[in-house]
Amino acid sequence: MNNYAIEIKGLTKTYGSHKAIDNMSLSLEPNKIYGLLGRNGAGKTTLLNILTGRLFADAGKGNVKVFGSPVYENVDILKQICYVEEKGFYSGVLKVSDILSVVRGLYPTWDMEYEKRLLLLFELDTRKQYRQLSRGMESSLGLVIGLASRAPLTIFDEPSLGLDAVIRERFYSEIIEDFTENPRTVIISTHLIDEVNSLFEEVVIVNDGKLLLKADCAELKSKGFYLSGREEAVRKAAEGAVVLSEERFGGSLTLSVYSEKEIAPTEGAEVQPMSLQKLFVELINPMIHEQLVKGGIVK
Amino acid sequence: MRIKPLMKYNLITARFAVIVFYSCFMVGTVISNVTIAATSPSTPHNTVSIVGFLFFVVVYNLTAPQKSSRMLIARSASRKEIFVSQILFMLPLSAFMAVLQIITLYAAGLLGSTLSRTEWTGLRFDLQTAIAPDMDNVLVFFAVSFSVFVCFSAIGYFVGACISRWKWITYSVLIVGSLVFFSCLLIPDFFTAVWEAIKFMLFDDDTAWFIVLKQLALAVPFVLAAFPIIRRITAVSSSTGSN
Known part of the structure; x- marks a missing residue:
């Protein structure tokens, strides 16, 4: 029992x-x-x-x-x-x-x-x-x-x-x-x-x-990140993570990502934790969810 | 079973309704008696007062399974507990209303005779002696009123349970059924049969105790029929599942 x-x-x-x-x-x-x-x-x-x-x-x-x-x-x-x-x-x-x-x-x-x-x-x-x-x-x-x-x-x-x-x-x-x-x-x-x-x-x-x-x-909150900075540096830092959304401000790029592993800041790419609310909003997006399922990250 | 807090809830919710109803009823009775006394030399008769009390117990028991049940289910009471407490509560409520009715009859009769300066013909005249020979006995009168209130409470409760479970179906059946019933009353044989049934339930040539027995016997099947319905009611008011 x-x-x-x-x-x-x-x-x-x-x-x-x-x-x-x-x-x-x-x-x-x-x-x-x-x-x-x-x-x-x-x-x-x-x-x-x-x-x-x-x-x-x-x-x-x-x-x-x-x-x-x-x-x-x-x-x-x-x-x-x-x-x-x-x-x-x-x-x-x-x-x-x-x-x-x-x-x-x-x-x-x-x-x-x-x-x-x-x-x-x-x-x-x-x-x-x-x-x-x-x-x-x-x-x-x-x-x-x-x-x-x-x-x-x-x-x-x-x-x-x-x-x-x-x-x-x-x-x-x-x-x-x-x-x-x-x-x-x-x-x-x-x-x-x-x-x-x-x-x-x-x-x-x-x-x-x-x-x-x-x-x-x-644990869930530790998987959501904002990566911002130069595009190449940001995209490089985001490798292996699921990109939830992206926004551009002038020459810089901000990615919201879901990553099983911790992402460390690199030169040209800042890392900020994502709030649970933002992560929730992204996760209930059917397309994002599909990606996470395909990646075996969620059932 | 947690009957005590549920009975307490029934008592608290009924308390306010009883006070409002009885205040209005008493005022209405006094006004009507004063009016009758001023225009007629005879003592007013208040036997019809039972209709007001019947109306109260029916409406109370119609709404109880709809409103109270929802609140109590929401507070983790089981449907069986709710059913038992509501059925048990019919008994003290009916008894209390029967006592109130007798108080009204006494008070109104006394007031009427005083105002009209006529001799009070007493309870034997007011107390529905037509329905049974021993109705001038206060205890018998109380028992008859009580049993009629319990019977109508049970019918009201059964209908209320149906409304809780199948709101629009019950309303439709009630409306169509009433139309058919009242239309059929135009048929003399049907009318006679209905009248005979009413006479059987509410009149007796020997003793009013048979009336009590018949009323209580009629209440039982309605109570039993309400149980499986109450067991399936939900505490959710809309079809979307939200509160």
């Missing part, structure tokens, strides 16, 4: 003729922070919905296990999953205190003291009704629920929507601090890649319903 937190085999989900998830297989180890990246409509939310038992895969197409067991109607597993979605389904008339009083009863691992601390940290007024909350406050409530639940699998889908920079920074610090003391499997789906990527241990990139890449975040 393996000890994956999440194990997905051959998962497919279709809406009419559109395949939201296409024969996806993926395994995630426990007690790591994963970044789930993908464009809008790539299948991230559908994947998360199926993982958490909110949505069903196509009949007979896919096997999804969380902590070694199927999720559907499995209370023992469900109580270990806390999925903080972009938008809650809470009734607008409920007060924040009402919502928390119900939710804390659903997770056996809930930490009441931590909840109180988080409410102060995220400046959330528990007397307010849900409909009175701003978009940022709704997100803050989600953060309190996700963090205080201490659920062994905690999923945040766009956790920082509407949050100001101060609260976002507090969240990033808090998740790292709490993760160090209470390790658990955390999945963060976000479009704010550069802002959040310091949290990720691994990244999972999905595109058009397929798994594009699952890699160690630091």
Whole structure:
């Protein structure tokens, strides 16, 4: 028996003729922070919905296990999953205190003291009704629920929507601090890649319903480079690497490259690391992806 | 099963709806009684009040599987837990509404007779004695109201579950079915058969306890039929899979 937190085999989900998830297989180890990246409509939310038992895969197409067991109607597993979605389904008339009083009863691992601390940290007024909350406050409530639940699998889908920079920074610090003391499997789906990527241990990139890449975040970031300088020197330095894009500024050339090996600066060619967001944008380009597949760099 | 927090959620969501409904209902009852008392010397009868309560329990249970279930599935509750908590919640809600109905009848009857300066004919007149001979007993009256509320709650819940699972199909079936049903009422034999069925369910010549039994017996198949439907509802509102 393996000890994956999440194990997905051959998962497919279709809406009419559109395949939201296409024969996806993926395994995630426990007690790591994963970044789930993908464009809008790539299948991230559908994947998360199926993982958490909110949505069903196509009949007979896919096997999804969380902590070694199927999720559907499995209370023992469900109580270990806390999925903080972009938008809650809470009734607008409920007060924040009402919502928390119900939710804390659903997770056996809930930490009441931590909840109180988080409410102060995220400046959330528990007397307010849900409909009175701003978009940022709704997100803050989600953060309190996700963090205080201490659920062994905690999923945040766009956790920082509407949050100001101060609260976002507090969240990033808090998740790292709490993760160090209470390790658990955390999945963060976000479009704010550069802002959040310091949290990720691994990244999972999905595109058009397929798994594009699952890699160690630091390792992946170490493979993206900008080479700039004289054309001949730059092209020479880029030999053996996959060129993702190129731009010319006057007489100089800048190449974005993906290289399995580290590229050292040479005379006439400067080397700069590429941000994860830029690398992500390049990697989801179908032509680039094809090159990487042909080169055996990704599956 | 995590029934306690789910029942708590049901209670919290129902609390607000009950307060709003009952406030409006009470104000409406008082106004109508004052109006009747001012224009007529007789004591107002409030037996019709059950319709308002029925409307409330049906609407509440219609919306419960649609709104609450989604939120609870999203918070990692299983569909079985949600189903059990929602069915269990029908019982205290129906009992509470039956108590409120009796309070309304007493209060409105007293108010009406005071305003019209007539002798209050008492509960025996207001308490739907037509449907069974022992309906002037408050306990029997409570049991009948309770069973009718449970029965209509179950029907409402079943329809709500169908709407959650197959929204437009259910709406279409309800609209077409209603049109066909009301058209068929024009056929005398059909009308008679429907009336006989209603009489069988809601009237009894001997004792109202049979009415209670019949109502509860009718509720059971609707509850059982709703279970497999609830087990397949999703927490995703649109066909694109996003929230």
